[in-house]
Amino acid sequence: MPSAVDQYNDEELEDIDFTDIEERYRVELPTGFDTVVVVDNVPKVGEAKKEKLLNVIKKIFKDIGTIKENGLHMPVDSKTGESKGYIFIDFETPEQATLAVKQGNGHKLDRAHILAVNRFDDIERYTNTNDQYEEPEEEPFVEKEHLKSWLADPRARDQWVMMKGDEVSIYWNNKGDQPDLDHSRNNWSDMYVSWSPKGTYLATFHKQGIALWGGPTWNKINRFAHPNVKLIDFSPNEKYITTWSHEPFITADGEHHHVAIWDIVTGSQLRTFPIDTSAAGAQDGKQKIDWPMFKWSFDDKYVARLMPGMISVYETPGMGLLDKKSIKVDDVKAFAWSPSEHILSYWTPESGNIPARVSLLRLPSREVVRTKNLFNVIDCKMFWQATGDYFLVTVERAKTKKSTTTNFEIFRLREKDVPVDVMEVDPILEVTNIFWEPLGSRFALLAQEGTKIVCNFYQMVAAASAPTKGKKAGPSVGDVAQGVKLLKSFDAKGTNQIIWSPKGRFCLLAGVRAFQGEIQFWDVEDLVMMGSGEHYMCTDVEWDPTGRYVTSSVSWWRVQSDTGFTMWTFTGQQLAKQSVPLFKQLLWRPRPPTLLSEEAQKKVKKNLKEYSKQFEEEDAAQTKAVTREVLERRIKLWNEWSEYRERVHSDYLGQADVRNDIWGFDPDSTQDSLPAESLEEWVEEVIEETEEVVE
């Protein structure tokens, strides 16, 4: 059998054009020129100046790498005798060549001669590139699913995702009744799952990277390849995502990078960053990751990162440094964005004669909005109120050598010149945390007083009307400073967290993780505890996005027994308790902010009764349907069991003769064969004892 080639004679073979096949199967051989760079824009010189020029060039690249012997070659035009204006340099290693490109490129020899350094291989590659513009192939349009479809649920229910063992499931919440399963998949995520801030996407973690899912059928929306990714951070408007892996990946330039920022919609990688290991995190040889490392401005426009002695602000989507330079702040310790404006807050500690300082900086103008100097500062912590109206800094100061005091500096951003309220905290109290009410002007403080745990609620009062007469008697009320009113101070035994309802007014005090699982439900408007409960060993407590329900849960990641979750109303009534083996995570799906205008919202509030009437009817119908279902199931079970019992019992009675033979009598006869014994029990009780002297 002749082979395919034998069918053609040599002549025919020569006519065939094989270039496309050759092109396709060409083996990429190392050119051996990877140590060679080409330096352009070198002055054209004659024989006389040649030696001098070469010395200058040698000097420039001396510090970058070792040039091979005879590694410097300057071609000379044979006609004019002048050099051609470029030089080849052959380095010892490819790394040195790479460095030469990076550092030598753009070197100013003089005004007219700015060196252009390129790898030899690159030049070859670029000259081989087709000059003709090729239209990229247009991808056919694929209709995408509605990503916010869950908001259109006819009963306006909320969703949650639950991870149990390797199974990830999304449920519809039914006010504590049996939830409806929306979607479930095994091994959906290798680690944990996370919602995007507005609930559009569900992020899952895999060895290869992050995948985002959404829409009514939970299709994959996009994925971001980042090997062994461990942490992610969404921008507030879900435009971008930051990913971090402890394992560096190597960029095209051969650098080791840990962080990548991606565009969620296109899936393209915007920029990658190395981690500065000399940064504050790298103490004790153990790298502590301060996450999110890149902080987003409220509108996704900027992303900023703390670097030693500066804050680097990048502008999206180009991801270039804002105004091409970082904001230099010597010794800056921490920074934060305002949640509603392009204002950066940061603080610097004391050094020498310069006091510690908290500053507010407006971007992109870099105009300083306000600074405040502070003395004897040990530490500052910054807390922005959710709408950016107030900015609170807790300042820990050395009082004596051993003791410290804490005070609050509260910046009022909505008032002229940004006045600052200063409030001293009772020195016995060791402040552990501050929690701002979302959408409100109240905040809660959790502090330790010896072994006692104290919770204080404060309210911001308009500065003008701030009554100094509010300073009533009593040491705790003495904390009232101008503009800040102490609402209530109480013993918050057994709690270590304050979690505000997303709609404000209500909050939870909970003792989670290291604590026993005590939960208190507070109404801060009326300053009463509405209810309390306990979810033993509870590890997480979360509000639903509407502020009507609370879930407390025990995650298998932290506690290996009695895992599961409990659902409560916001008043602390327990609706349901479910023990789920291998329960790992429960996260409510966030909702985007309402699209209604303030007037429309007011109108809804005004006519709430009418609306709720309709909802109550729906609820009643729903409950009735569920009741009906349960009722029918129970009646069925009961009838089945009764039937079974009767059958079994008649079987038993059918064997009566055999049974009586075994016993010699009927063991089930109610008439006892033995004469009934009557037992009498005497109970003697001494009612009274009196002693009388008998004469």
Next chain:
Amino acid sequence: MVNAKQQSPDEMSSTVGRLSATVCRPARINDFFYEQRPILLHGHTRSLTKVKYNRDGDLLFSTSKDSKPNVWFAHNGERLGSYDGHNGAVWDLDVSYDSKRLLTASADNTCRLWGVESGKQLYQWNTRTPVRAVAFGQGDRIALYVTDALMGQPSTIWIVPIEDDLENQTDEFIRKIVITGSKATVASWGDLNKTIYTGHEDGTITIWDAETGEQIKHVKSHTKAISDMQWAADYGYFITASKDHTSKIFDAKTLRVMKTYTTTRPVNSAALSPIRPHIALGGGQEAMEVTQVGGAKQGKFETRFFHLPFEEEIGRVKGHFGPINTLAFAPDGRSFASGAEDGFVRIHYFDDDYFDFKYEEESMEL
């Protein structure tokens, strides 16, 4: 304005959820035992292994790891006496129909027959390994006991005659059934002494032909050791307790699982109410696994009551400081006894509420 409602810690812990139990109405978890105080029987120095009422329900027998079985007046908890003689933990007991004779199974490699009234030992079978279970056959003329697998000896069922006249009693056995595979942890007679049912360490339930010694059927519906097996009065079905945190009701003939009750702790004992469609489960965290911090709360040492056909929890009774090892309903169904790792036996009489308590569905037609 929101109504501030505060619940006492007691109420909280006795409430279980509607997700798992009832779906659409307030949780029906009741405290049936507020009015009458329980009777505490403290006569054992170590953990209880078995409590059992006699047929009349006036006597309560108990065995424990302390080697001295006790008998008590069920109505007031007074101790009638103890049966002295064993030299090791006593694992199981059975009492004859006429309440005259008592059988005990012990880890001291003996199975003993006692006169209930006299407290005297009437007979003793010596075995090579500990005796795990013992049971009178119907008619009280035969009995079985099960020896443990140990030191090369297989787990074995021994069927022995019980003579009315002790003069004639010998240690000859009628039949011996060698159990291959996982060792038996519980054993009892089927109806009419035709079959023997054993529960095993691996969760298997086996039916043996008592006359031929052949294995008739076996199922492995539980995943961990069977810790208890109690029969319905008419031998149609039985309830099991297992370390796999569940209890199941099996049809005796087919070994089909009729009902399953799921808890969050190992179940050591399960009992069927003789008068109500209810069951009781006892158990709790294994004693050695209970941490000091959690204590009784984490251990969940409660007797839990479930509605039999609906498989829904209807009540809980707390009180023990250790896992409950054994449960028994009084024959009249008006009280129950529980024996626990803490060495106590508790007798609880039900409140009147309990007898009134009924699901509407029990008397409804579809």
